[in-house]
Amino acid sequence: MTNRTTWQRLILSASSSTLTALLLCASVPTQASAPTSGFSAKTPNTDVASSSAYVSHFWDALVLEPQTAWSQLRKSFAWQDQRLSAQAQARVDKWIEHYRASPENIATITQRATPWLAFITQQVDARNLPGEIALIPFIESSFDPSARSHRGAAGLWQFMPGTGDALGLVRNGHYDGRLDVITSTQAALDYIEMQADQWYDGNLPLSLAAYNAGAGTVNRAVRNAQSQGKSGHYWNLQLPNETMQYVPKLHAIAAIVADPERYNVNLPEIEAEPAFAKVQLSHSLTLSEASRLLDVEQSALAELNPGLLNGAIDPRSAQTLLVPDEASHAMIAKLSQGESQSAQVAEPIPDTYRVERGDNLSTIAARHNLTQQHIMRLNAIERPDTLQPGQLLTLSDS
Known part of the structure; x- marks a missing residue:
């Protein structure tokens, strides 16, 4: 869960009258801070100076660093202060060194995350999940929503066809929900939470291992470990090599994001709010028509909507079109209300x-x-x- 400082909480929740009261309190020295001797009510200059100092300190406390997607993500990290065993930490350190050896790869991948990181971080935080979960696409797809593996996995979260179907991700000749960042992110987080609750009493590292290798593989490994007197936690399981590296990779990239200067890594600037707006449509619309109506590049729309396989949205498969945030809000509203020359009446269902x-x-x-x-x-x-x-x-x- 995102942690806010005390001053941040005051700013977010205080009314103007509350702030006025705080200012008044801040301008009056407390009894504990008053001199124990030599104090006189007839020293107005000293009082003014003291009050000014307190007001100054109050406003200094209100000066916050600009929020970015990275700062929001760091606030929600939950694993960085965990003490791992020496053996587990060695597995993490191995991947930290691997990533540090190729900083240009980190730069490329994190740049590719620019449109998506703020949105994913918000979704992870809304579920009170560790912020590290938002970096899974770094490992799965290098933050490429159009990525496809030779085994058939696709999208930012690399869903196999059968898994995507089971999670309700629509897949046909016009649309692939695995490539839709909005729907696939919700499905991925649902899947991680569901497996953690169903099999592992909320244990997320085990759920992430199951996300990678399947619950059957992980459950067998847990039983084998427990039969040998081990705890059955992720770090002492014998799993396929890719799954053995999965959680250490996530720890490693999170450690670098948490303190990029320490690892001589430069992260791109990413705004704290998503870089796109959602348009809910009840009618078919091509990206070419949307480009003309919104006065945005068609290529920008295509990049934000990789799930639209034929360059058009069909509400029978998908209803949400992502558009660049700088698009006209008036036109976005009109599109949402169906004011488009391309509006069509849905075809009747055949017998x-x-x-x-x-x-x-x-x-x-x-x-x-x-x-x-x-x-x-x-x-x-x-x-x-x-x-x-x-x-x-x-x-x-x-």
């Missing part, structure tokens, strides 16, 4: 649909604005993975 190669129940449901359960009920489908190409599905009760 039937023939399954094509590559289809799955999730994509079919999203394409026709239906739920998977609705299609399964109409077609007496017990398992969604039994669909076959050429199969005719009933979509409507009529």
Whole structure:
């Protein structure tokens, strides 16, 4: 949880009358601070000087450093003061040295994080999760929301297709929710919290290991460790090598972000607020049309919306378009209200649909604005993975 100093709390919560009262209190020396001898009520110059000093100290206390995404992130760090065992710390130090050896890579990755870091930090903080969790995309995708692995994982959080489907991330020929930073971030944090609660009594390092290797792999490792009289904590498990390095990497990059000067690393300036605005749409819209209406570069819209595979948003798959924050707020409001030449009436739902190669129940449901359960009920489908190409599905009760 983000920690604020006492003065920050006063600033955020105090009314003008409260601040006035604080000023009055600050201008009067306390009894403890008054001289024990030689004090006279007839020394107004001394009183004025003393009062001025107290007021000056009060306002000095109100001078805060400008907030950035990095400063907000550091406030929410929770692991930096933890004492690790010598063996665990050695694993972290190994990765600190690895990252320090290539500062240009850190510069590239953190620069790529510029549009996303403030938003992700806010989402992590809202859940009272350690701020270190916001740096998982550094490890997973180098903060590239369009990243794809040779194994099929995609997006900032590198979801495999099956995992994304299970978490409700829509995936079809027009849209891939794994590439949508808004929806994939929510899904990733849901997944981390869910596994921590379901399997590990809230233990986040074990949940992160399961995020990387799967809960089955981690649970077996925990049982093996416990059978040998060990605690079953992450640091004494025997896991696949990538998973053994996963949490140490996160500790290492967080340590560098916490004190970049110590490690001779320069971090890019990133504003404390997200660099984009959200536009909720109920109608289809191409990025070309949005670019013209908002007077922003189409390439900027494409970078903010990598989940739109065909350069257009279809509300049957996604309803949120991200636009640069400098776009006209008036036009953003008009788009949200559906005032666009491209507004279309949604197509009626057909009575039937023939399954094509590559289809799955999730994509079919999203394409026709239906739920998977609705299609399964109409077609007496017990398992969604039994669909076959050429199969005719009933979509409507009529």
